[in-house]
Amino acid sequence: MIKLREVSLTYDIGTIFQSTALKNVSLEIRDKEIVSIVGRIGSGKSTLIQLFNGLIPPDSGKVIVDGIDVNAKNTNLKIIRRKVGLVFQYPEEQFFAESVFDEVSFGPKNMGVSGDELVQCVHSALSDVGLNPEIVSNLSPFNLSGGEKRRVAIASIIAMNPDTIVLDEPTSGLDYLNKKMLISYLKRENAKGKTLVFVTHNMEEVLEIADRVIAMKNGEKIFDGPTEDFFFAGNFVELAGLDAPFLVKAQRLMRKRYANFPFCRTVDEFLKLLKEKYS
Amino acid sequence: MRAKFALGQYNYADSFLHRLDPRVKILLIFFIVILLFFVKTISGYLILFLFSVFLIVLSKSNFSSVMRSIKPILVLLIFTAVFQIFFTPGTVIFQYKFVKITAQGVKLAIYISIRLILLSFFTFILTSTTSNIELTDGFESIISPLKIFGFPAQEVSLMISISLRFVPVLFEEADRIMKAQMSRGAEFNKGSLIERAKSFLPLLLPLLLNALNRADKLATAMEARGFVIGQKRTKYREMRLSGVDFLAIFVTILVMGISIVVREFV
Ligand SMILES: Nc1ncnc2c1ncn2[C@@H]1O[C@H](COP(=O)(O)OP(=O)(O)OP(=O)(O)O)[C@@H](O)[C@H]1O
Ligand SMILES: [Mg+2]
Numbered sequence: 337m338i339k340l341r342e343v344s345l346t347y348d349i350g351t352i353f354q355s356t357a358l359k360n361v362s363l364e365i366r367d368k369e370i371v372s373i374v375g376r377i378g379s380g381k382s383t384l385i386q387l388f389n390g391l392i393p394p395d396s397g398k399v400i401v402d403g404i405d406v407n408a409k410n411t412n413l414k415i416i417r418r419k420v421g422l423v424f425q426y427p428e429e430q431f432f433a434e435s436v437f438d439e440v441s442f443g444p445k446n447m448g449v450s451g452d453e454l455v456q457c458v459h460s461a462l463s464d465v466g467l468n469p470e471i472v473s474n475l476s477p478f479n480l481s482g483g484e485k486r487r488v489a490i491a492s493i494i495a496m497n498p499d500t501i502v503l504d505e506p507t508s509g510l511d512y513l514n515k516k517m518l519i520s521y522l523k524r525e526n527a528k529g530k531t532l533v534f535v536t537h538n539m540e541e542v543l544e545i546a547d548r549v550i551a552m553k554n555g556e557k558i559f560d561g562p563t564e565d566f567f568f569a570g571n572f573v574e575l576a577g578l579d580a581p582f583l584v585k586a587q588r589l590m591r592k593r594y595a596n597f598p599f600c601r602t603v604d605e606f607l608k609l610l611k612e613k614y615s
Numbered sequence: 616m617r618a619k620f621a622l623g624q625y626n627y628a629d630s631f632l633h634r635l636d637p638r639v640k641i642l643l644i645f646f647i648v649i650l651l652f653f654v655k656t657i658s659g660y661l662i663l664f665l666f667s668v669f670l671i672v673l674s675k676s677n678f679s680s681v682m683r684s685i686k687p688i689l690v691l692l693i694f695t696a697v698f699q700i701f702f703t704p705g706t707v708i709f710q711y712k713f714v715k716i717t718a719q720g721v722k723l724a725i726y727i728s729i730r731l732i733l734l735s736f737f738t739f740i741l742t743s744t745t746s747n748i749e750l751t752d753g754f755e756s757i758i759s760p761l762k763i764f765g766f767p768a769q770e771v772s773l774m775i776s777i778s779l780r781f782v783p784v785l786f787e788e789a790d791r792i793m794k795a796q797m798s799r800g801a802e803f804n805k806g807s808l809i810e811r812a813k814s815f816l817p818l819l820l821p822l823l824l825n826a827l828n829r830a831d832k833l834a835t836a837m838e839a840r841g842f843v844i845g846q847k848r849t850k851y852r853e854m855r856l857s858g859v860d861f862l863a864i865f866v867t868i869l870v871m872g873i874s875i876v877v878r879e880f881v
Contacts, residue, residue, distance in 0.1 A: 352627050386794065389798060391798065413797075414802075417798055424794070424798070429825055430796060430817070431824075432821050442801070446801055478824075493798070493799065496800065
């Protein structure tokens with residue numbers, strides 16, 4: 337459980353570069369949820385998630401993870417980072433190891449895991465993202481395809497076995513198929529009991545898997561609620577400066593016609609419903 | 616973060632000094648810096664000091680940023696001053712066991728301190744009123760006559776401007792990679808010297824690889840836009856000398872002349 341209480345943050349105070357990234361944001365990430373954070377470019381999403389594992393301290397307000405004040409003096413940040421695994425945008429740009437195994441084991445090793453247990457958690461993390469540990473372990477991470485690189489990078493966080501996985505635009509720069517695959521792997525991690533928080537610009541992904549949406553605008557939280565409400569109770573998508581995907585627009589039309597038209601998360605679901613009940 | 620890493624101390628303001636031709640500023644400051652090592656009197660230094668204060672006021676900089684610019688050389692300054700005080704031979708004015716302080720030593724220490732402080736004042740005046748682009752443009756123009764001797768003036772100034780442009784990018788990226796590795800439990804600045812050196816590998820290697828990648832892309836982009844090294848390029852900003860530049864040259868030469876011929880007042 338991650339709690340933010342009235343958090344504000346300004347970068348480079350007192351210089352001409354000064355920019356306020358977060359204004360008085362309070363929120364809660366509950367266990368085993370899938371939360372999506374959306375908003376336009378520069379709205380403070382990346383800044384927000386870097387607070388979750390104590391990478392940046394807020395100017396004011398509190399960040400609390402499982403009852404621990406992250407920015408208190410005597411807090412062991414390693415423990416926080418083991419609880420909250422953060423995957424940066426384009427995580428494959430941080431590769432440094434000679435083999436996929438070394439790359440993925442970096443995290444757990446730093447957390448003090450070793451021996452058979454280390455092999456065990458690296459292998460299971462690689463399988464979690466659809467890679468065969470036997471095949472990829474000894475390859476160089478730099479020689480993989482773009483989609484495989486991204487998956488290795490995410491595995492390197494999963495290998496630390498965090499309770500919460502936070503991802504910054506995990507599907508950006510991937511092709512359609514890799515995006516689909518990644519989303520399904522993430523969904524599976526959640527089914528296994530992990531809390532999932534992801535920043536995205538892709539509204540279809542939000543619609544497909546998020547339980548809850550947090551929308552940011554100019555550093556302020558302007559929406560926090562169920563995914564269905566975000567898309568259908570008012571025009572929050574547009575308020576956040578974003579564009580509702582086709583599937584949402586189509587459902588809005590259907591809802592105008594049929595007041596109790598059910599909430600569909602995917603195109604397939606929607607088409608099936610149209611065929612079976614509304615044809 | 617960003618501000619800390621933006622190279623230099625350029626002060627986004629508009630002042631008389633900001634409007635001067637960068638070539639004039641570079642050359643004048645260059646000669647003043649050389650002069651610093653030829654002035655032999657305290658009164659000469661006093662004149663230069665007052666001149667630097669005058670320029671700093673004129674440049675609309677605040678004094679706290681001036682002080683900040685001295686900070687990095689403070690260690691060097693103290694070290695050399697102490698060294699001079701204790702190890703210069705001459706008339707002993709103080710002795711305790713084998714520690715000797717000489718009059719010449721004290722004098723030298725004072726001179727060196729003054730020179731270093733004035734040096735950083737004058738370079739501050741240059742860098743706070745001249746942007747990186749102006750600096751490299753000015754520099755290129757100044758060294759371009761060297762082309763006759765086969766010196767690759769254009770290449771050198773291109774190298775400098777690209778480096779200046781990408782230093783902040785590099786720092787920003789270092790910050791990002793460091794945070795990413797910290798998210799994976801990496802700790803920098805912990806443990807023995809060897810452990811520390813090792814802990815920087817996950818930071819330095821990706822940084823280097825990404826920089827090489829970026830250099831490759833930049834080269835492609837420049838070629839795609841028709842850049843050919845050695846060919847004549849037109850400038851977006853043309854530099855032209857005007858009345859204020861001649862005024863600045865006149866005043867500076869005057870001050871420099873006075874500071875060198877002035878007699879010691881004590
Ligand atoms: N390291 C930094 N130093 C200074 N300013 C920063 C830094 N990181 C972000 N900012 C500024 O803070 C604001 C919020 O940035 P942030 O990266 O959190 O936005 P974002 O919502 O993640 O945007 P994007 O969709 O482009 O990833 C922006 O105005 C940005 O310029
Ligand atoms: Mg971002």
